[in-house]
Amino acid sequence: MPFDFKWKEEYSMHVQEIDQQHKKMIGMISDLFDSINKKDTKEKLGGILDELIKYAGYHFATEEKYFVLFNYENTEEHINEHHKFTAKVLDLQKKYLNHEIEISFELIDFLEDWLLYHLLESDKKYIKCFTEHGLK
Ligand SMILES: [Fe+2]
Numbered sequence: 001m002p003f004d005f006k007w008k009e010e011y012s013m014h015v016q017e018i019d020q021q022h023k024k025m026i027g028m029i030s031d032l033f034d035s036i037n038k039k040d041t042k043e044k045l046g047g048i049l050d051e052l053i054k055y056a057g058y059h060f061a062t063e064e065k066y067f068v069l070f071n072y073e074n075t076e077e078h079i080n081e082h083h084k085f086t087a088k089v090l091d092l093q094k095k096y097l098n099h100e101i102e103i104s105f106e107l108i109d110f111l112e113d114w115l116l117y118h119l120l121e122s123d124k125k126y127i128k129c130f131t132e133h134g135l136k
């Protein structure tokens with residue numbers, strides 16, 4: 001199964017710091033895919049998942065810092081999406097560590113779909129606010 005989740009110009013928020021973070025997250029999902037294909041150990045897979053969760057937390061905190069700073073109108077709704085995602089992946093991680101589920105292509109599909117939807121539907125909405133406040 002080829003993996004073609006790559007950052008594209010249409011995902012740009014026109015803010016360098018944010019684009020870098022999104023690229024990194026897409027890269028981590030791609031690493032997870034490669035790791036399954038290579039049949040890496042559970043430790044290695046679990047490590048990448050853990051890094052991804054931590055990095056997502058760091059990224060969400062970056063966006064949320066600007067929401068507060070700029071008094072962004074969709075703050076509550078947007079933070080709610082971040083929270084829901086975090087709860088879901090932490091639950092998946094717990095199930096993984098308890099040997100209830102595997103890190104699978106389905107899990108990667110979920111991560112990819114969520115991120116893509118979030119970038120194009122939710123993150124896009126703050127571009128105007130962020131750039132009007134001078135971010136680039
Ligand atoms: Fe976001």
Ligand SMILES: [Fe+2]
Nearest residue numbers: 022059063123
């Ligand atoms: Fe984002």
